[in-house]
Amino acid sequence: MSAPDGGRPVALVTGASRTAGIGGAIATALAADGWDVALTYWQPYDERMPWGGEPEGVGQLTAAVQAVGGRAAAIAADLGDVTAPAAVFAMVNATLGPVTALVLSHCESVDSDLRSTTVESFDLHMAVNARASWLLIREFAGQYSGPFGRGRIVALTSDHTAGNLPYGASKGALDRIVLASARELEDLGVTANVVNPGATDTGWMTDELRTVAAERSPLARLGTPADAAALVTFLCSERGGWVNGQLIYSDGGIHT
Incomplete structure (x- = not known):
């Protein structure tokens, strides 16, 4: 995909901090497909999660973007801060230029159920x-x-709600926001889609969960970050321009 001036268009990928993550796979796949890539990350989130932080991850991802000819920008952003989105776009515009594709792969995800979820966690x-x-x-x-x-707008979602109430409820709200964008941004000709990648092994699964998820899959394996990245890259390309307003399962058939 090329920009109107013949250069590379700019994609903003949120939540890309780990080389094993879906966001990281999307960032590098888009770069290989001809995009300059800005990515956001928030190390304090990774550090409090079971997989822990990857201090070198952001640098490795930006190097991977540059290795295939793309320009890269990495922006630390606490997206729980209401001022962060505007600040992120200001920085991307100043360093790479206007954004053509927005990929939402960030999340807050802390397991808790209906009775154990705190108001503070739900709000976050x-x-x-x-x-x-x-x-x-x-x-x-x-x-x-x-x-x-x-x-292009593409967001990553999930069906995981039971036992993970605040995550599932907030992802449900995300779905509605993105799908509304497909209609509300028609004057701009911007497509908006949601991708559900299903059970994807990014380092958070136990061995037992990996086995159970693979057994449930008609294809007898887990999803990989590369699987999700392949679909997102297609949706961001000119080839994917007729797909709009859809919630797409890319999970090997595990939800059927």
Whole structure:
């Protein structure tokens, strides 16, 4: 995909901090497909999760983007902060230029059920997964200048709700926000889709969970970050321009 001036268009990928993560796979796949890539990350989130932080991850991802000819920008962003989305877009515009594709792969995800979820945790999930996504989309729409039919929004979602109430509820809100964008941004010619990658092994699964998930899959394996990245890259390309307003399962058939 090329920009109107013949250069590389700019993609903003949120939540890309680990080389084993879906966001990282999307960032490097887009770069290989001809995009310059800005990515956001928030190390304090990774550090409090079971998989822990990857201090060199962001540098490795930006190096991978540059290795295939793309420009890269890495932005630390606490998306629980209501001012962060506008600040992120300002930095991307200043370093790489206007964004053509917005990929929402960030999340807050802390397991808790209906009875154990705290109000503070619920509010943080909603702030990061739903509110920040809305604000990022709003910033994108405000700065998008064409060409008509080339703008892209893709978000990563999940069906995991039982036993993970705030995550599932906030992802449900995200779905509605993104799908509404497919209609509300029609004057810009921006497509908006949601991808559900299913059970994807990014380092958070136990051996027992890996076995159970693979057994449930018609294809007898887990999803990989590369699987999700392949679909997102297609949706961001000119080839994917007719797909709009869809929630797409890319999970090997495990949800059927």
